[in-house]
Amino acid sequence: MKKNNKLSVQFRVWFFVNGEKLLGKGRVELLERIQDTGSITNAAKCMNMSYRQAWQMVSEMNKYSERPLVEKQLGGKNGGGAILTEAGRNAIVIFKKxxxxxxxxISEEIKKINL
Amino acid sequence: MKKNNKLSVQFRVWFFVNGEKLLGKGRVELLERIQDTGSITNAAKCMNMSYRQAWQMVSEMNKYSERPLVEKQLGGKNGGGAILTEAGRNAIVIFKKxxxxxxxxISEEIKKINL
DNA sequence: TTGCGGTATGTTTAATAAAGCATAGTGATG
DNA sequence: CATCACTATGCTTTATTAAACATACCGCAA
Structure with missing residues (x-):
């Protein structure tokens, strides 16, 4: 491994609570889409994800977070929807930071690597 | 998300060459086991991995690395085996560092996070 | 020249994960 | 009180991934 010109480094981070996955890149994006669109259904659509999966993700996030990240509303004018809680908005910021x-x-570190 | 006492952060890193995965935690461990045991077969066994998968990993690593990481020997006294090249040993060190x-x-950064 | 233990690789099977389908519930609103 | 759009959830089907099996090859050594 010497002078491997097109080498790149990728990474992933996750937040866990009691060993249970709370947040990852995908879930954070889902939160952002929910924030944008006001519903799990629409968020899932624009992420090209099944509603079922999106719903389950939200369910787990709320389950394992100290405070729910997403507040869901049943029925009503537009059939309901979902919005982020303060904790939810906060989680996005913290994760992305x-x-x-x-x-x-990492990008600084890899400069030091002489392959 | 406030005072989430048992929160932990996990991460994963990968090296890519031309968009192809070269190294990750698992592959590095495999390299180490090959170094320890002298063969892909035994390395796979102690990682509880199928020989096929281990072999494929080695194959990909060698394929995408500028210089092969593993040198394989066919036949011979003990049926052959596999040893790490200089590049292979180096890759382990660089990755683990x-x-x-x-x-x-990360562990420094999460101290600053007030959940 | 046969046996041994490894590499090499195609094929088949099983396990796991994701998607898709179906359907019930909810509640403001016209 | 029927409608609408969304949440909620079970069940089925499909897709993806990993394991398992089978076999050929390789080369030293007894």
């Missing part, structure tokens, strides 16, 4: 910091850190 | 640095970095 850490993710960005790690990305920066 | 970066991995450790990231771990340290």
């Amino acid at each position: 850490l993710d960005a910091k790690i990305a920066t850190f | 970066l991995d450790a640095k990231i771990a340290t970095f």
Whole structure:
């Protein structure tokens, strides 16, 4: 491994609570889409994900987070919907900040690697 | 998400060459086991992995690395075997160093997070 | 020259994960 | 009080992935 010109480094981070996955890149994106669209259904659609999976993700996030990240409304004018809680909005920020910091850190580190 | 006491952060890193996965935690461990045991077969066994998968991993690593990481020997006294090349030994060191640095970095960063 | 223990690889089977389908529930609103 | 759009959830089907099996090859050594 010497002068491997097109080498790149990728990474992934996850938050766990009691060993249970709380957040990852995908879930954070889902939260953002929910924030944008106001419903799990629409969020799932624009992520090209099945509603079922999106719903399950939200369910797990709410289950394992100290405070729910998503608040869901049944029925009503537009059949209901879903919005982020304060904790949910916060989670996005915290996750993305850490993710960005790690990305920066790694890109600095790989400069030092002489392959 | 406030005072989520048992929160932990996990991460994974991968090396890619031209978009093809070269190394990850699992492959590095496989390299180490090959180094320990002298063969893909035995390395796979102690990782509780099928020989086929281990062989394929080695095959991909050698394919995408500038220089092969594993040198294989057919036939011979003990039926042959596999040993790491200089590049292979080097890859382990580089990967694990970066991995450790990231771990340290993250553990420092999460101290700053007030959940 | 046969046996041994490894590499090499195609094929088949099993396990796991994701998607898809179906259907019930909910509640403001016209 | 029927409708609408969304949540909620079981069940079925499909797709993806990994394991298992089968076999050929390889080369030293007894």
